[in-house]
Amino acid sequence: MPSDPPPRMRDVARALGVSQATVSNAFNRPDQLSRELRDRILAAARDLGYPGPDPIANTFRRGRTGAVGLIIHEPLQYLFEDPAARLTMAGVARVCGEHGSSLVLVPRAEPGLPDVVPTALVDGFVAFCDPLEPERRELLRARRLPVVGLDAPVTPGEPYVGIDDRAAARAAAAHLVDLGHRRIGVISFALARDSETTVVSAGLDAPTGYVANRARLDGYRDALGPALGGGGRIVVVAARGVEEADGAAAAVHLLDHAEPPTAILAMSDRLALGVIAEATRRGIDVPGDLSVVGFDDVPAAVAASPALTTVRQPHARKGAEAVRMLLRPAPTRTALILPTEVVVRASTAPPRT
Amino acid sequence: MPSDPPPRMRDVARALGVSQATVSNAFNRPDQLSRELRDRILAAARDLGYPGPDPIANTFRRGRTGAVGLIIHEPLQYLFEDPAARLTMAGVARVCGEHGSSLVLVPRAEPGLPDVVPTALVDGFVAFCDPLEPERRELLRARRLPVVGLDAPVTPGEPYVGIDDRAAARAAAAHLVDLGHRRIGVISFALARDSETTVVSAGLDAPTGYVANRARLDGYRDALGPALGGGGRIVVVAARGVEEADGAAAAVHLLDHAEPPTAILAMSDRLALGVIAEATRRGIDVPGDLSVVGFDDVPAAVAASPALTTVRQPHARKGAEAVRMLLRPAPTRTALILPTEVVVRASTAPPRT
DNA sequence: GAGGCTAACTTATACGTATCAGAGGACCGG
DNA sequence: CCGGTCCTCTGATACGTATAAGTTAGCCTC
Numbered sequence: 001m002p003s004d005p006p007p008r009m010r011d012v013a014r015a016l017g018v019s020q021a022t023v024s025n026a027f028n029r030p031d032q033l034s035r036e037l038r039d040r041i042l043a044a045a046r047d048l049g050y051p052g053p054d055p056i057a058n059t060f061r062r063g064r065t066g067a068v069g070l071i072i073h074e075p076l077q078y079l080f081e082d083p084a085a086r087l088t089m090a091g092v093a094r095v096c097g098e099h100g101s102s103l104v105l106v107p108r109a110e111p112g113l114p115d116v117v118p119t120a121l122v123d124g125f126v127a128f129c130d131p132l133e134p135e136r137r138e139l140l141r142a143r144r145l146p147v148v149g150l151d152a153p154v155t156p157g158e159p160y161v162g163i164d165d166r167a168a169a170r171a172a173a174a175h176l177v178d179l180g181h182r183r184i185g186v187i188s189f190a191l192a193r194d195s196e197t198t199v200v201s202a203g204l205d206a207p208t209g210y211v212a213n214r215a216r217l218d219g220y221r222d223a224l225g226p227a228l229g230g231g232g233r234i235v236v237v238a239a240r241g242v243e244e245a246d247g248a249a250a251a252v253h254l255l256d257h258a259e260p261p262t263a264i265l266a267m268s269d270r271l272a273l274g275v276i277a278e279a280t281r282r283g284i285d286v287p288g289d290l291s292v293v294g295f296d297d298v299p300a301a302v303a304a305s306p307a308l309t310t311v312r313q314p315h316a317r318k319g320a321e322a323v324r325m326l327l328r329p330a331p332t333r334t335a336l337i338l339p340t341e342v343v344v345r346a347s348t349a350p351p352r353t
Numbered sequence: 354m355p356s357d358p359p360p361r362m363r364d365v366a367r368a369l370g371v372s373q374a375t376v377s378n379a380f381n382r383p384d385q386l387s388r389e390l391r392d393r394i395l396a397a398a399r400d401l402g403y404p405g406p407d408p409i410a411n412t413f414r415r416g417r418t419g420a421v422g423l424i425i426h427e428p429l430q431y432l433f434e435d436p437a438a439r440l441t442m443a444g445v446a447r448v449c450g451e452h453g454s455s456l457v458l459v460p461r462a463e464p465g466l467p468d469v470v471p472t473a474l475v476d477g478f479v480a481f482c483d484p485l486e487p488e489r490r491e492l493l494r495a496r497r498l499p500v501v502g503l504d505a506p507v508t509p510g511e512p513y514v515g516i517d518d519r520a521a522a523r524a525a526a527a528h529l530v531d532l533g534h535r536r537i538g539v540i541s542f543a544l545a546r547d548s549e550t551t552v553v554s555a556g557l558d559a560p561t562g563y564v565a566n567r568a569r570l571d572g573y574r575d576a577l578g579p580a581l582g583g584g585g586r587i588v589v590v591a592a593r594g595v596e597e598a599d600g601a602a603a604a605v606h607l608l609d610h611a612e613p614p615t616a617i618l619a620m621s622d623r624l625a626l627g628v629i630a631e632a633t634r635r636g637i638d639v640p641g642d643l644s645v646v647g648f649d650d651v652p653a654a655v656a657a658s659p660a661l662t663t664v665r666q667p668h669a670r671k672g673a674e675a676v677r678m679l680l681r682p683a684p685t686r687t688a689l690i691l692p693t694e695v696v697v698r699a700s701t702a703p704p705r706t
Numbered sequence: 707g708a709g710g711c712t713a714a715c716t717t718a719t720a721c722g723t724a725t726c727a728g729a730g731g732a733c734c735g736g
Numbered sequence: 737c738c739g740g741t742c743c744t745c746t747g748a749t750a751c752g753t754a755t756a757a758g759t760t761a762g763c764c765t766c
Contacts, residue, residue: 006497008722019746024724033744051495055472057722060413061751065474067457076446076456080432080439093429093458100466102473103429104420105446105456113453119408120455121418121474142404144359303656361752372716377754386714410752414721 007050016044027053059121067102068092068323069122071136073129076107082242083298084268084315085128088150091319092126099327115139124326126319127154130212148326150318152211153335161322161336165212168311168340169219169265172293175309175342176263177223179350181291182232185254185261186220187247187271189213191238197249200236216267216295235261239271247274248281255282255290262351263291269298269310276304276347287349297343306346313340360403369397380406412474420455421445421676422475424489426482429460435595436651437621437668438481441503444672445479452680468492477679479672480507483565501679503671505564506688514675514689518565521664521693522572522618525646528662528695529616530576532703534644535585538607538614539573540600540624542566544591550602553589569620569648588614592624600627601634608635608643615643615704622647622654622663629657629700640702650696659699666693 013020018041025032026041033041045052059065070092072078079089096103104122109115117125117139124146132140132154140147140154149160176184191200191208200206204221208214217236224234237253239246247266251274254261266272272294279286286292286306294301297312318338325332366373371394378385379394386394398405412418423445425432432442449456457475462468470478470492477499485493485507493500493507502513529537544553544561553559557574561567570589577587590606592599600619604627607614619625625647632639639645639659647654650665671691678685 010722020723021725021747022745024722025745028724037744049495051497052471053724054722055474056409056413056416056418057751058472058724059474060409060721060753061723061725063409063751065409066469066472067474069455076450077443080443080446086433086439090430090433093433096458097429097460098463100460100463100469102422102460102469103458105449105458107450107453107455110451110453116419116453116455118405119411119419121408121412121420142402144404363752373753374717374755375715377752378715381754390714406754407752410721411754413723413751414753414755416721 007048009050009053012041012045012048012050015048016041024053065102065121065123066100067104067122068096068326069104069106069120069125071106071117071125071127071129071132071140073108073133076105079105079128083270083300084296087298087315088128088319091316091321092323093319094316095320095323095327099323101323101327109136118142124148126150126322126326130210146326148322150322159325159332159334159336161318161325161338162212163313163318163338163340165215166219166222168295168313169216170222171219171340171342172265172295172311173220173223175344175348176265176291176293177227179263179291179348181261181263181351182228183259183261183263183351184224184228184232184234185251185264186217186234186236187250187254187264187266187275188217188236188238189242189267190240195238195240197240197246197253198238199253200238203234203236206236206238213267220265233259233261239267242268242270244270244274244277247271248278249274251275251278255279255284261290263293263348265293267295269294269296269301269308272308272310272347273300273304276306276308287347289352291348291351293348301343302345304347309345309348310343311340312343314338360401362403362406365394365398365401365403368401369394377406418455418474418476419453420457420475421449421679422457422459422473422478424459424470424478424480424482424485424493426461426486429458432458432481436623436653437649440651440668441481441672444669444674445676446672447669448673448676448680452676454676454680462489471495477501479503479675479679483563499679501675503675512678512685512687512689514671514678514691515565516666516671516691516693518568519572519575521648521666522569523575524572524693524695525648525664526573526576526618528697528701529618529644529646530580532616532644532701534614534616534704535581536612536614536616536704537577537581537585537587538604538617539570539587539589540603540607540617540619540628541570541589541591542595542620542624543593548591548593550593550599550606551591552606553591556587556589559589559591566620573618586612586614592620595621595623597623597627597630600624601631602627604628604631608632608637613643616646616701617643618646620648622649622651622661625661625663625700626653626657629659629661640700642705644701644704646701654696655698657700662698662701663696664693665696667691 009023010020013023026038106116106120128150130152151162153160204217237250239250275292294308294310297310301308301310362376363373366376379391459469459473481503483505504515506513557570590603592603647661647663650663654661654663
């Protein structure tokens with residue numbers, strides 16, 4: 001037996017002989033009718049099985065959804081799998097919850113399926129992509145909704161929450177320089193989409209479309225360039241992906257060299273942990289024979305052996321502030337840059353002489 | 354300068370001297386008009402900066418949102434923080450992504466804020482709660498939307514995806530019995546909301562509103578009851594929360610006893626890891642002096658030292674199947690029970706004689 | 707050349723609600 | 737007794753779209 005359609009507001013109104021407007025007021029503006037009638041209406045609504053004002057029609061009429069959208073570049077599950085993303089999302093989710101806003105995770109455009117960005121039912125977006133693909137950026141702009149970038153602005157000059165990637169990377173590199181390292185390997189994220197693990201011939205000057213990537217390479221150069229002016233050597237390898245295995249694969253390119261680096265700077269803890277794994281596999285002592293520096297200060301960094309020296313950034317706060325910025329009545333137009341800090345642990349030491 | 358409102362479909366229609374319906378068809382039903390006119394309309398739309406059919410109005414007209422809702426009992430960020438929840442959510446997210454559905458995380462009702470369940474813009478819900486609070490269940494029912502439970506049905510008899518908690522718990526307990534343990538401690542989840550860590554006087558028969566909790570206690574009893582018929586002792590402690598610290602706190606109640614248990618069954622790996630931490634703190638050797646069994650087989654279980662013996666359940670698949678069930682054209686009315694498996698690692702051994 | 711068919715549009719309507727502008731009565735002060 | 741004010745409630749309208757039903761012209765067939 002197919003259940004008959006749920007009653008509408010007008011049905012409730014008719015049942016009581018009042019106007020639909022009054023029923024609406026009973027639900028939304030108690031001050032617009034007598035308490036007595038209001039109680040009668042709500043009771044009748046309950047008796048009739050009226051589900052309350054239809055959410056879609058309500059949203060349509062009001063023009064507001066009460067939801068925050070989140071756009072990513074990776075498959076949706078990445079948000080629950082990647083340790084750094086998780087921390088950030090926890091911050092995002094917390095503030096959404098506190099505001100009573102739904103959090104709408106918008107899947108990336110799967111081949112064959114239409115992109116959801118043009119149709120997502122949200123009042124604004126947090127864009128957790130670096131950078132947003134141009135087509136999506138266009139779709140996003142068309143929505144004319146407020147957008148706050150996470151880690152990078154959607155378009156230069158637009159509001160975002162992030163860190164000073166360049167300064168953070170500079171500090172990480174400076175730590176190695178201070179320890180006395182002169183042959184240094186850098187493992188960066190992929191410089192372009194769908195690229196394989198590869199030694200980057202252009203080194204730290206390699207062009208890339210990724211904002212944070214670019215800034216971190218600059219930061220490494222800031223510290224390494226002057227220090228290595230005379231001798232030393234820097235080799236940059238772009239990893240294929242973001243996982244530990246990708247870091248290990250990248251490390252292979254560095255460690256197979258006749259004169260391998262005495263230290264490796266990785267752009268994430270996951271990559272760095274992969275490096276440590278690869279080194280361990282080869283019987284290379286960390287930090288005795290090889291120093292390793294990560295980026296993010298993910299929970300696994302402390303737990304690793306040796307505990308990972310890394311750059312701490314306030315992931316959860318980053319996510320939280322992005323949502324706050326988005327939800328602010330008068331949307332901010334400026335960037336919010338959060339502090340970072342080099343956390344020295346057990347994976348770095350002076351090079352063996 | 355405030356940007357003027359975006360053009361509407363009718364504006365595009367007027368600009369070209371065609372009807373609004375034709376513009377709609379240009380976007381949705383290409384076969385309803387000549388290719389030539391269609392191209393002209395789409396070009397004009399682009400030129401005018403028309404964002405495309407308004408998502409809210411579109412949803413209103415069509416009556417479908419294209420989104421899957423997810424309801425939880427805990428604060429929203431729990432989904433990104435708890436290891437088991439994360440695994441499950443990854444499965445949920447993956448299937449949503451594959452279907453091109455948005456995933457709407459619905460916050461719990463914060464005091465002072467209205468519950469979002471009555472107004473969430475979704476086509477159906479996955480209820481990741483055990484059990485759903487009665488008020489919310491009522492709100493949910495009022496929506497008349499399809500619902501699939503995760504771990505437990507929203508209402509007995511309704512569709513859900515889960516495991517055979519009783520059999521799984523029975524197997525875990527049987528493992529300890531087989532090893533020869535007769536003094537066994539059980540650390541269960543809280544038996545009621547907002548309760549403190551407490552020794553449960555009713556033991557394995559303690560009443561609780563949580564479905565999985567009940568089933569697992571039953572499972573433990575299935576295996577422990579007969580085996581301990583003669584002697585032995587079972588003490589049940591209900592933990593305060595779900596975190597490692599809560600497991601450690603519960604362990605205190607068990608280990609402070611004059612004749613402490615030789616083995617502990619915890620209802621989650623997190624609780625179990627807390628037990629191991631507490632044991633280590635006291636210099637109690639695991640598994641020499643104390644065997645510990647968890648539940649979930651979370652990533653940290655293998656990584657722990659000693660590696661944790663636990664009950665593996667297919668978290669990601671659970672989440673994936675729940676969404677599949679929800680999205681199926683003809684919603685299933687039956688439960689889907691996924692297999693579990695006791696994974697014996699290094700945290701269990703025969704009791705010291 | 708009439709009848710019928712199709713392609714290509716248009717007209718009209720409905721989706722369910724919130725809210726603005728009033729209507730009508732009660733009540734009050736003068 | 738009259739004008740005004742407040743309190744309740746009603747009528748009408750608009751939100752932006754998708755789509756069923758209708759119209760017109762062109763073409764084909766016999």
